Amino acid sequence: MNKIGVAGHQGSEVRSDVWISVKLRESGGIDLVAKSRVDFIYGKSIRELILSGLKYFGVEHAEVAVEDSGAVPFVIMARLETAVMRALGQRVPEWLPEPGPSFARATTRERWRRSRLYLPGNEPKYFLNARIHEPDGVILDLEDSVPSEEKDAALILVRNALRVVDFESCERMVRINPLPAGYEEIKPLISAGVNVILVPKCEDDEQIEELDEQVTTIQKQTQAKNEVYLMPIIETARGAFKAQKIARAAERICALTYGLEDYIADIGGQKTADGQESLWLRSVVVNAARAAGVQPIDTVYADVADLDGLRESCRQAKALGFEGKGCIHPRQVRVVNEVFTPNEEEIRRAQEIVRAERIARAQGRSVAVVGSKMIDPPVVKRAQRTLELAVALGRLSADWDKEVE
């Protein structure tokens, strides 16, 4: 037996990660060589952590090499678990770090999802401060940002991050790999308290039904307390035609979104500045979501340097009916939040409409009037939604109507 398992990243450019090599052997005990950039203050604790992990996994004889670039303990734990798993060629018992303050933080189906910040799932350096940019959600990504040979490592790292990192009030989302591969990933995520699972390349409502059942089963098995919501991503022509069914395939669906690059490739189109090629898809997603009573969420804006372009893209999305947008760089979050937050003028008009409707109802009239304009019920509904959002975001007092009267 001379099997080697290697995990993590090494090199002078690497930050907040660790590289671990575990070479199993028949005898000779543990031979640990650990180098660390923070050896002067954490050298002893790193060695202790590695040795306790090897003991946990039942590894008694191995040559272990560690090159640490300032990884925090939950990252070291994930990398060691991955290295041992790879050396043994099989799953090992989960080695779970102590949960942090946001581990048990639940979310609701209706909460606002203006911005969600994508974080590559195998890059721990991006996790720690993601929350300070104040996205409504963080997405730990297991799909496109993770190379196929690192999927196993990313899953373990993301699981630990979900448990330990304080994401404060950000909703904790994970984008799994396309089904069926993604089915294998959900159990550790659910027991780590994930709030929303994003399901890429959805083409079929039956897949979502299957996923829904599996989530329910795992919740029961693991006694996980957090409710888990789903956000299907439509990325193909097939998926687009099924969007309506997908959006209502499960109670736990909270939002529907789409992916542009894959869709355009799928339909044989070309990406243009004004996005004509995807207008139909975007309309389909909004309509499917609205028909199913879930939130329509826009895709990402790829040019991270062009904040004006992003703002315009957000405005268009808002006009189409979307309630939020994905972010691939922290600097995009503020722009997205700004556009999808009701501004003062929108709040004022919505208040006017809701008040007029209440007065009309009190007077037994069926139609409300603002100025000389008659207000239809759907307009009232939209105004109410704007005010709910304004209240949820702290832009408006929850009892604004009482204050006025």
Add this chain to the structure above:
Amino acid sequence: MNLVPNALGRMVPTEVNSRPAVPFPGVDRFRPSSRRASLKIPTVLDYPRDGNKVVKDLRTALELCGIRDGITISTHHHFRDGDTLALQLFDTCAEMGLKDLVWFPSAAFPCHAPLIKHLDSGVIHHIEGSLNGPLGDYCTAGKMHGLGVLRSHGGRAQAIQDGEVHIDIAVIAAPSADCFGDANAVNGSAACGVLGYAQADAMYADKVIVVTNNLVPFPCIPMEISGGYVDWVVVQDSIGDPKKIVSGTTELTRSPDRLYISELVARFIRDAGIMKNGFSFQAGAGGISLAFAVYLAEMMREAKVRAGWIHGGTTRYLVKMLEEGLTDALVDGQAFDLEAVRSIGVNRNHIGTAPIVSYNHHSKGNFINLMDAVVLGATEVDLNFNANVVTHSDGRLLHGIGGWQNCLYAKCVILAMPAVRDRIPVIVDEVTTLCGPGEMIDVVVTELGIAINPRREDLLEAVQGKGLPLKSLEQMKAEVERLCGKPQLPARTSRVVAVVKWVDGTVLDSVYQLSDVAGTN
């Protein structure tokens, strides 16, 4: 070496490089009683009758200045990492067979690493000045003779003026000079902005050599260094590369986390009511202490507030504020980029200043006391707001003090830095090296929030209800340790290799030899 505890309990030597040294007695407790240094009276009889002080080359000038073993020679860092004169100077000294010289730079940069060979061979006995990079490692490995003496820019001027350091020969790189020795840094192909660091040396050195690549007809205007102080002038092809004054620390950071901290700093300055018409602030050279000014400028535009003056290190960002009318004046200790160099040459509201005037504690007042806010970096801060800026958490010398200590006299002192750098915590139980007493530090801003020194009840009150993420240092420290673990105390020896001086020349702390510098990386 006899070590005694100073007023803050730090162990310091009572003698530094064979001169008695006063342990730090507390902030503003030391009162000097002697007279300023004086020079032998020179006479024009000893200088060329025609007023032309130009000599053939640097070696000739050094010989005319009576160079000999064991003397102290100073150079300056207005070219920052583009300085070439110090290397040329000590190569020349080596050729001349000189030994045991003391180099007294206003700051050292990575470009000075080749001087290690002259330290090894004994041409240079020791360096009195900031030590970082390879020179810092050399010192903390215990390889240097004598003690490194780390001073602030103001402290260096104070030491010269008080006679604590006697400069035998000052060698000043001048982008423009005339044959009489009048010099400036605003004209010529090597223009670098300001010669302020050399001002005290020109006034108090026994001998002064101006080295220029741009000899202009008398009078050299402006006369930032007066030829009346200058013994000899050397003309040569090159004196340094002004393009390299733009070092990494003077670029606007692109890190989203650091930009977040920068914006938090600007919000604090605005929401604490410091940002108002006529206010003043200093921007530093680090990523955050530079970037906050960009955010502050935006807030000033929005609120239609105009500053009275901004103290630099100046960058193009501050120049833009001056030209846009967001400040009445820029007062500049040094130029950090070529746009600043251009501006100081053409804008009469952009003026250079010298540390002996702006930062000197033994002077008739110190205009930093007029300044409303300063934003500085730090490598460590303890729960009592005591801060370190010179050593890394492992004890290696990392930065010079620069104007850092001097700026602690501003009305609101803000330290801004990430609370964690690759698992290394910034908020610690005890700083590795004490550079700034906590009683002078008002606010610490990190990505985790804003901590206000409880001594500053006025600031606490001013920002109440403004929606800023206020936290205690204890809270921040606990958050970091939950994620990173509690650090162990790094190993070091008990042998002192350098001292940190306070602005009044008393000894604030000691820097210790590390057992293994190379192995700590």
